[in-house]
Structure formats: C-alpha cells, structure tokens
Amino acid sequence: xxxxxxxxxxxxxxxxxxxxxxxxxxxxxxxxxxxxxxxxxxxxxxxxxxxxxxxxxxxxxxxxxxxxxxxxxxxxxxxxxxxxxxxxxxxxxxxxxxxxxxxxxxxxxxxxxxxxxxxxxxxxxxxxxxxxxxxxxxxxxxxxxxxxxxxxxxxxxxxxxxxxxxxxxxxxxxxxxxxxxxxxxxxxxxxxxxxxxxxxxxxxxxxxxxxxxxxxxxxxxxxxxxxxxxxxxxxxxxxxxxxxxxxxxxxxxxxxxxxxxxxxxxxxxxxxxxxxxxxxxxxxxxxxxxxxxxxxxxxxxxxxxxxxxxxxxxxxxxxxxxxxxxxxxxxxxxxxxxxxxxxxxxxxxxxxxxxxxxxxxxxxxxxxxxxxxxxxxxxxxxxxxxxxxxxxxxxxxxxxxxxxxxxxxxxxxxxxxxxxxxxxxxxxxxxxxxxxxxxxxxxxxxxxxxxxxxxxxxxxxxxxxxxxxxxxxxxxxxxxxxxxxxxxxxxxxxxxxxxxxxxxxxxxxxxxxxxxxxxxxxxx
Amino acid sequence: xxxxxxxxxxxxxxxxxxxxxxxxxxxxxxxxxxxxxxxxxxxxxxxxxxxxxxxxxxxxxxxxxxxxxxxxxxxxxxxxxxxxxxxxxxx
Numbered sequence: 001x002x003x004x005x006x007x008x009x010x011x012x013x014x015x016x017x018x019x020x021x022x023x024x025x026x027x028x029x030x031x032x033x034x035x036x037x038x039x040x041x042x043x044x045x046x047x048x049x050x051x052x053x054x055x056x057x058x059x060x061x062x063x064x065x066x067x068x069x070x071x072x073x074x075x076x077x078x079x080x081x082x083x084x085x086x087x088x089x090x091x092x093x094x095x096x097x098x099x100x101x102x103x104x105x106x107x108x109x110x111x112x113x114x115x116x117x118x119x120x121x122x123x124x125x126x127x128x129x130x131x132x133x134x135x136x137x138x139x140x141x142x143x144x145x146x147x148x149x150x151x152x153x154x155x156x157x158x159x160x161x162x163x164x165x166x167x168x169x170x171x172x173x174x175x176x177x178x179x180x181x182x183x184x185x186x187x188x189x190x191x192x193x194x195x196x197x198x199x200x201x202x203x204x205x206x207x208x209x210x211x212x213x214x215x216x217x218x219x220x221x222x223x224x225x226x227x228x229x230x231x232x233x234x235x236x237x238x239x240x241x242x243x244x245x246x247x248x249x250x251x252x253x254x255x256x257x258x259x260x261x262x263x264x265x266x267x268x269x270x271x272x273x274x275x276x277x278x279x280x281x282x283x284x285x286x287x288x289x290x291x292x293x294x295x296x297x298x299x300x301x302x303x304x305x306x307x308x309x310x311x312x313x314x315x316x317x318x319x320x321x322x323x324x325x326x327x328x329x330x331x332x333x334x335x336x337x338x339x340x341x342x343x344x345x346x347x348x349x350x351x352x353x354x355x356x357x358x359x360x361x362x363x364x365x366x367x368x369x370x371x372x373x374x375x376x377x378x379x380x381x382x383x384x385x386x387x388x389x390x391x392x393x394x395x396x397x398x399x400x401x402x403x404x405x406x407x408x409x410x411x412x413x414x415x416x417x418x419x420x421x422x423x424x425x426x427x428x429x430x431x432x433x434x435x436x437x438x439x440x441x442x443x444x445x446x447x448x449x450x451x452x453x454x455x456x457x458x459x460x461x462x463x464x465x466x467x468x469x470x471x472x473x474x475x476x477x478x479x480x481x482x483x484x485x486x487x488x489x490x491x492x493x494x495x496x497x498x499x500x501x502x503x504x505x506x507x508x509x510x511x512x513x514x515x516x517x518x519x520x521x522x523x524x
Numbered sequence: 525x526x527x528x529x530x531x532x533x534x535x536x537x538x539x540x541x542x543x544x545x546x547x548x549x550x551x552x553x554x555x556x557x558x559x560x561x562x563x564x565x566x567x568x569x570x571x572x573x574x575x576x577x578x579x580x581x582x583x584x585x586x587x588x589x590x591x592x593x594x595x596x597x598x599x600x601x602x603x604x605x606x607x608x609x610x611x612x613x614x615x
Contacts, residue, residue: 095613097612097613208612209612210612214530215530218530218531218533219530219533219534221531222531222534222535278530278531279530367613371613390540390569391540391566391568391569392540421612421613424611424612424613425583425611425613428553428583428611428612429553429555429566430555430566430567430568430569431552431553431555431565431566431567431568432568434612435534506537507537507538507539507540508536508537508538509534509535509536509538510537510538510568511534511538512538512542512567512568513550513551513552513553513567513585514542514544514550514551514552514567515538515542516533
C-alpha cells in the first residue's frame with residue numbers, strides 16, 4: 001500500500017482522491033461547516049469514553065454500534081445528495097489499512113491460541129519454579145516472564161489473565177507485595193503488546209503508518225528495551241521496600257500442578273515468527289510458519305491433541321458422521337447434544353478478532369468522512385499552525401495526542417485506529433518515516449492501555465482476581481488489589497511514555513523518509 | 525538488511541535539520557505548494573524547495589533530484605522527477 005508506481009513524468013491520477021473537488025472545496029459539504037464532518041468519529045469517541053471508561057463496559061460490539069449510529073446521524077448534516085456520503089463510507093472501508101489489519105489479526109489469532117493450547121504458560125510456570133527466587137525478586141521475574149509470554153502470543157490481556165491466576169497468588173504467598181505483583185504483570189503485558197509482531201496493536205500501528213510489521217518490531221526494540229532495563233531493577237527496589245501480606249504458605253503448591261517444561265518448546269515457535277518477520281518475510285508468511293511449527297510441536301510432544309487444535313462436532317444423524325468418525329478431528333455427538341459446531345484453537349483464535357475486525361472497518365469509514373468533509377484538514381491546519389511548528393514539536397504532539405486518546409478510551413486498539421490517520425499526516429508533513437511514526441503511536445497505545453483503573457488491561461486483571469478467593473482458601477477478598485493503587489507502579493508503561501518524550505526532544509531513534517528507503521513498505 | 529542489523533539501526537540521535545547531498549535523488553512527501561511550480565518538502569526542519577511540481581502533488585511521495593544544499597540555512601533545492609507513492613491516507 002502507498003507505493004503505487006506511476007509514470008516517470010508524474011502523471012499520477014490525483015483527481016478523485018484529493019478530498020476536495022479540485023477547487024479547494026471539500027468533496028462532501030455539511031450544514032454547520034466542514035467541522036461537522038468530524039461528527040461520526042467524534043460521536044464514536046464520546047460513546048467510547050462513556051461506555052468503556054465511565055460505565056466500564058469493555059464490549060467491542062457496543063463500540064461498533066456507537067460508530068454506526070455516529071455514521072447514520074452524521075448523514076443528516078450532509079448538504080445535497082447523501083449518495084456521496086454513503087459512497088465515502090464504502091471508500092473508507094475498502095482502504096488497505098483496514099483489510100490489512102484484519103488479515104494479520106486472523107493469522108495472529110490462530111498462532112497465539114495454538115501456542116497457548118500447547119502449554120506455553122505451563123512452560124513459563126515451570127521456569128519460574130526452577131529459578132526459585134524469593135519475595136524480593138519474584139515481581140521482577142514475573143515481569144520478565146509475562147513480557148516473554150506477551151511477546152509470544154501478542155495479547156497483553158491474555159497474558160494478564162494467565163499471570164493473575166497463577167503468578168499473582170504465588171507471589172503473594174512468597175511474600176511479595178500484591179500491588180507490586182499486579183503492576184509487574186501489567187508491565188510485562190505492555191512490553192509484549194508493544195513489541196510482538198502478532199500483537200493487534202503492533203499490526204494496527206504498522207498498517208496505519210504504511211510500514212511492514214517486521215521492520216516496525218526491529219526498530220521499536222530499542223525503546224522497549226531501554227524502558228525494560230530500567231523497569232526490571234525498579235521492581236526489585238520497590239519489592240524490597242514494600243512489604244507483603246505476611247501469609248504463611250507454599251507458593252510451589254500453586255505452581256506444581258501447572259508446571260511443564262515441555263511447553264517452553266514454543267519459545268521456538270515464537271522465535272520463528274519474530275525471526276521471519278524481522279528478516280523481511282511477509283507477515284502472513286511469517287505467522288503461517290509459526291502456526292505450522294506450533295501445531296507440529298503440540299502434536300509431536302503430546303502438548304495438545306488434534307481435537308484441541310481443530311475439531312468438528314457433528315450430530316449423530318449427519319449423513320457421513322458415523323462412517324467417518326475415525327477421523328481424529330471429527331467428534332460424533334450423542335443424540336440431543338447441543339454442542340454441534342466447529343472448535344479448537346484455530347477457530348477460537350480468529351473468533352477473538354471478529355468483533356474488532358468489523359469495528360476497524362467502520363472507524364476507518366468515519367475517518368474517511370472526516371477527510372472528505374474537510375474537518376481533518378482543519379484539525380491538521382490548526383496543528384501545524386499552533387502545535388507542530390517544527391519536527392520536535394510535531395513528535396511531541398504525536399506523543400501527546402496518542403497518549404491522550406489511549407488514556408481516555410479503554411479498548412486501546414480502537415483508540416489507536418482512531419488516531420492513526422492524524423499521526424500519519426503529522427509525520428508525513430515532516431517526512432518522519434513510517435517506523436518512527438508507528439513506534440510513537442504504539443508505545444503510547446500499549447502503555448496507556450494498562451495503567452489507569454479504567455484501562456482494559458487493568459480491568460481484565462482485576463476481573464481475573466475476583467475468582468482467586470474461590471480458588472484458594474487462604475486468599476481473602478481484601479487481598480484483591482485496588483486498581484487505583486497500581487497506577488504509579490506500572491513502570492514499563494510510564495517509562496515507555498517517558499522514553500518517547502525524551503526521544504522526541506533529543507532526536508534519539510528519529511528516522512526520516514530519506515534515511516530508509518520504503519521498498520520494505522510494499523511487503524504489507 | 526540482516527536480522528541483527530535491523531535491531532541496531534537507528535540507535536542514534538538524529539538532527540532536526542538533516543543534510544542533503546547535491547547530485548543525489550531522494551523520495552519525500554511534498555508538504556506545501558508555493559507558487560510558479562515550486563513546492564516545499566519539510567525533512568525535519570530542513571526545507572527542500574522543489575521545482576516543477578503541481579498543487580496536486582502535495583502530500584504525495586515524490587522523487588526529487590537534489591541540486592544544491594545550504595548547510596547553514598538548512599535549505600536545499602531540487603527538481604521534481606516523478607510521483608512514487610501515496611500518503612497512507614488518500615484524503
């Protein structure tokens with residue numbers, strides 16, 4: 001995308017794509033001026049804040065309804081025929097940005113779920129047990145292992161849930177402070193959400209900034225590493241200064257059931273995807289190799305059965321159900337069973353992204369209305385006149401705007417999609433290359449999605465914690481961490497934002513379009 | 525680019541006013557159109573004035589042959605060679 005070759009004399013067809021009618025007027029006109037073309041997206045953002053931050057309903061389909069209502073109401077402000085408005089919705093939805101993200105998400109989902117089915121978490125639990133650290137070191141170790149899991153499976157939320165269920169109670173029993181334990185887990189999730197090539201936010205940051213995912217991962221390594229190198233000792237210091245709850249117990253009992261070193265084989269699956277992506281393979285090819293490896297390891301090492309990966313659950317009266325029941329991926333159900341369907345990690349992996357896939361299409365449609373109606377230009381003009389007056393200020397504006405929107409919208413992927421076009425235009429104005437733009441965007445998306453009490457990452461962890469009193473007799477309701485308390489201790493998040501503020505001011509890691517040829521962009 | 529070098533590229537502090545090499549060709553996004561076929565590409569805070577562009581080339585990625593560069597003012601001149609790409613968002 002974005003690399004349409006043209007004839008050498010510059011005869012590029014720009015007419016219909018300019019967002020105006022050739023006379024400097026917007027292609028879509030609105031009652032109330034061009035600012036009204038921002039209505040659908042603005043309505044969505046207000047809806048998202050109300051729904052997710054103020055009412056704490058982290059429901060992606062709810063956000064999609066909000067975007068749709070915004071698009072419908074926005075149409076009533078269009079001057080003249082509504083056909084152009086309707087066509088612009090389709091124009092937005094068919095942008096490469098949207099479909100590329102959807103494709104990458106599907107592949108990433110299959111890979112992540114298959115690795116988890118294959119006991120990757122069990123391997124990390126075994127590793128934690130084998131290392132055998134005490135209360136002071138345990139939060140720092142949990143940070144590193146959570147970072148490893150999140151970098152492998154790409155989902156910070158999944159990492160938070162897995163670690164809150166296993167590592168959090170183990171840490172509390174060992175004598176670690178619960179607030180520091182939870183914060184360390186959130187920090188690990190931030191690291192992986194930011195860096196993993198199969199992370200939904202990594203994918204969105206790359207495609208909205210016209211960059212290949214492998215290049216984005218390689219270039220953001222330095223920022224994530226600097227933050228992590230400071231966060232790791234910070235957890236040791238904080239853990240040594242903040243006391244635990246003084247509960248007597250054997251943390252190993254929690255670990256013994258779940259520990260299995262064989263699951264660590266999936267470090268190889270993870271390495272294959274990262275290695276292939278960074279060395280220049282198309283992300284679809286890179287993740288496909290990862291899926292093949294993960295499935296092969298699962299079957300070869302007995303980590304999962306074929307039915308855990310893919311299973312057809314057919315009713316007994318299906319014409320060829322009984323005759324083919326010997327197939328390892330076919331399960332013939334008892335008469336009357338309501339479990340008919342297709343299942344397994346491959347299916348569960350893609351199903352997790354269906355809602356988000358629909359949402360991104362409509363958000364991009366809303367952004368396109370804003371572009372065609374002129375509001376986007378108005379916001380950019382204001383930005384260039386008042387804020388982004390030079391490259392340093394432009395980068396600080398990118399950091400500030402992406403941090404702000406991610407701080408107020410709970411579902412960070414949605415926030416990232418919404419702010420993506422603004423970051424892109426701002427960066428292009430100063431010829432800041434796509435990697436740098438994607439890195440600024442995703443660092444703030446990942447960081448701010450796991451810090452505040454209304455952040456999605458904190459909420460899923462808090463929810464997972466509610467089940468601990470039922471799971472462990474010694475775990476009392478009062479031991480559940482108040483999300484407000486954790487805010488200052490999510491070191492990786494705060495440090496990542498700080499690294500980018502410093503990077504914008506000093507120019508650390510800055511790259512211009514002239515520094516790196518964009519032939520790599522075509523790989524998307 | 526090898527996998528390892530990908531990770532270590534960019535560990536540096538980059539100037540706000542990058543230099544341009546006369547005689548070289550660069551791909552840049554055209555930021556503004558001024559007048560009489562002259563446009564400006566901002567490369568950081570460096571200005572590259574490009575001859576031979578049209579208003580429609582603004583926000584397009586264009587190829588420019590750099591003809592001169594003033595280090596003290598961070599201003600360069602170049603000639604338009606062709607359009608090589610689009611913005612991420614064709615607005």
